[in-house]
Amino acid sequence: MAKTTKKTTVKKTATAAKPKASPAISPIPEAPRFFEKPETFNQVSHSLTKVDAMGLACGLQKYVADVDFHNLLHIKVLGSPHPHAFIKSIDTSAAEKLPGVVAIFTWKDVPRVMRTTAGQGFPEPSPYDNCLLDNKVRFVGDRVAIVAAESPEIAEEACSLIKVQYQALKAVFDPEKARDKDAPVIHDEKDCRVPIPIFYDPKHNHCSHVETSVGDIKKGLKQADFVLERTYYPHYAQHCPIEPHTCIAYLDENDRLVLRSSTQVPFHARRITAQTLQIPIKKIRVIKPRIGGGFGGKQEVLLEDVCGLVALKTRRPCIWALTRAEEFMTARTRHPMVVTIQSGVKKDGTITAISMRIISNTGAYGSHALTVLSNCGSKVLPLYRVDNIEFIGDTVYTNLPVAGAYRGYGATQAAFAMECQMDEMAEAIGMDPIKFRQLNHIKEGESSPIFKALGEGREGVDMSIGSCGLEKCISEGMKRIDWAKKYGKPGTGVKRRGIGMCCLMQGSSIPEIDMGAVFIKMNEDGSFNLLLGATDLGTGSDTVMAQIAAETLGCRHTDLLVYSSDTDMTPFDVGAYASSTTYLSGGAVINCASRVREQIVAVAADMLGEKVQDITIEEGVCYGKGRKNSVTFGQVCTYAMYEHKQFQIGALASHISHASPPPFAAHFAEVEVDTETGEVKVLKYVAGVDCGNAINPQLADAQTQGAAMNGISYAMTEEFIFSDNGRMLNPNFGNYKIFSTKDMPEVETFLVPTYEKTGPYGAKSVSEISINGALPAISNAIKNAVGIRLTRPPFTAEKVLAAIKEQAKTGKSAVIRSGKVAAKPARAVKKVAKPAAKKEKPDARRS
């Protein structure tokens, strides 16, 4: 045993088992919690190696499909060829006769339980507007029948043998016409509903409505020297995780249903699957192994119900792995939107009014319909000080692919409109766009009425800004892009150059809604099992959590054995979304590790014969007063396990947040526009982010680079092309172009450290914010280069050239309008450049 061990009486006051006598039901304080800031950081703020990195680089980490099962069945789901139709009859007899077909399910074979696939907290702020299988289809690719067979090829062939008679219905694809009187009703079923008391009017394809105002918008517009109105059209996009959605289901030795799933929300997946299949939650275990990227797409309970059904009915293990085409057509997308901003500005740079009106297209089902819409306001409008604000948002159903959560979550769409509008306002008053933003952006200690006005299906939470590094993001970014030298100097040749920028904010978790929990137990070699509900989907959160735990405990992050997201083995966490993991689950880690540390200190004090308050910890060693004696963590745990008043050193703790402190960012783009071909090349992209104190700067940087690149790719090339029938025509990487290495512009990212007191070791979120910058920064840069304002991304050569020609014809900046029907962008691309509509009033002077 440890040579430094001394027997003394245990100091009762210090035993961590002491429960604080609290009359409250929850142990979590009701006011914002400020975490203690240590003098120095040993584990946090260091770019330590990702805990799973070597396993990933050696190809050893197991994703969902990387385990072998005996007798595995393969699932295929027959998708609808119609955008809107009733299923009059389904004949599966020929398919059933195909050798190797094991089971086929149609809507007649399954219980009808209305639910949402949105993996959100319960009760979800998304409508219960779909079920396992329905007798109506609402978009091309909608589920018609489920086939389970001995091989994927047989399952596919069986799908082709199913004879379905459809009664085709009129479809609606244009979100601006979805609420018209003569529009077909997509959800005419009687049992669709919302589980919480919020607006819902499916009879008019009206899925959600949000309205809020601050001050007096009319008065604000009257006070303005200039009033500008413009409409922006952020478009469809798919997450494109390189691992498509995959789920394996099997019955374990106790006849429980195990779902091994590529999910960002294992606990919501368990709950929603239980609800859909009408079985108890205790009958289900969801395991999240390594995940090949999610970006919000896997915050959706998409496959688990089908796999669960097949496993329960056939009693055989089964797998459903989406093909890339299915991923594009039937998994989730970004909500395309029509964002109209009317704003008033004074010559001195005061923004007197902002009215933001949004029509959001959720496609056939209302997954995240309300919350993405709310986020358009709540994550964008607070950025600037404006006394008079109006936000009116409506989400509509159409017969197009289903939208859902996608990194940025509404902020991407609204920031595009807002940040282009900021440049337009600056131009109207003749002010430098950066100076204009610096004059108006929110600063430390300030608040915005929007925080309280816009929550998630309920009132938001009031808060003031505790940390803001935006000023530094702007000034540093200006240097890196060489703003002073390059802005407004397009040159005179065929190729013109321009630079543009934007400012951004996001949130960190959903305050007073999200909860994360952590369990830590100590082992006799001084290592710890860190069991978390938090879901690492490639973000590095397992590593970040290990660093936070190690910092709190006083050891190395490699002493933490991280196991995350297994509903049987780990405590609850809402999952990886809403930029919550580091901020929220990291708080739970501190709460938990602090309790474990108290226990370690108490045991060490007992062993060393020292007072609890004299014990210090350094790198896994507990020292007595004056460092005269010491015991290692291993000795402490061995003592507690085997020698005296034995107990398991360990703790469970949770965390909720009472704030959602925004990270801030400033992004800059430099472009070159070929005025003869319309081709736009992004030459350089600079992204500066204030994510508080970065727990792992290298990982935070990686998040920023990845999000920025995804944003640039979205702005430049990514596009859903639909047939007249609402079928996506380009569901593959050949025709839906995501950026690859040769497309990379020069990308520079930098972190601006601040310290957020409500965050674990000063951290705020980092993952989402940087996807929002490319659309506005590039649109602003193109405007700077050639004087045209692009409002309909992606900024393809066709659109740019058409706008340049339009400008030459009219002699003024044209607003590109490329076709009216959202369902026809492919054609629209070719017949671009209609004249600016009448309601566009750039530079319209009021007084």
Place this chain on the structure above:
Amino acid sequence: MKLNTRINGRDLCLEIKPNATLLETLRQAGFKSVKYGCGEGMCGACAVLIDGKPRTSCITLAGTVEGTEIITVEGMGNPDKPHALQQAFVDAGATQCGYCNPGSLIAAKALLDSNPNPTAEDVKDALDGNLCRCSGYVKRVEAVLSAAGSVTKQKKSTRGKK
């Protein structure tokens, strides 16, 4: 039908269906690092070396690799003895979700095997067929350049931040 091939240094005789792709054949044989990403040879997640050349195994019929030598990322190294590229990916923070890493490491190995001193442009050319949605590619290109340096200097890449 039978397929005789050498995979990661071991001679194997595998029973395959005539229409089996190399991707499914390798995965069934236990080489799970080889991933499905698109099934059309567009994303590179399934890339392996066939006689030293990077190929997308999802559009390669298994029957066509008879008598060849195949390397998957498991064959490049292991945590005890990682390849310089694997170590460089770890050090540079180029492993995020990691799903595309096996394919991109294979493409990077093919590059360094034929061009030990590549420029950044060479690296971008060689890895252009390996899509990644997490990273933005910056750290990946840095990692390959750093590994190239360490390979040519015949020493391990150094740990820690750049």
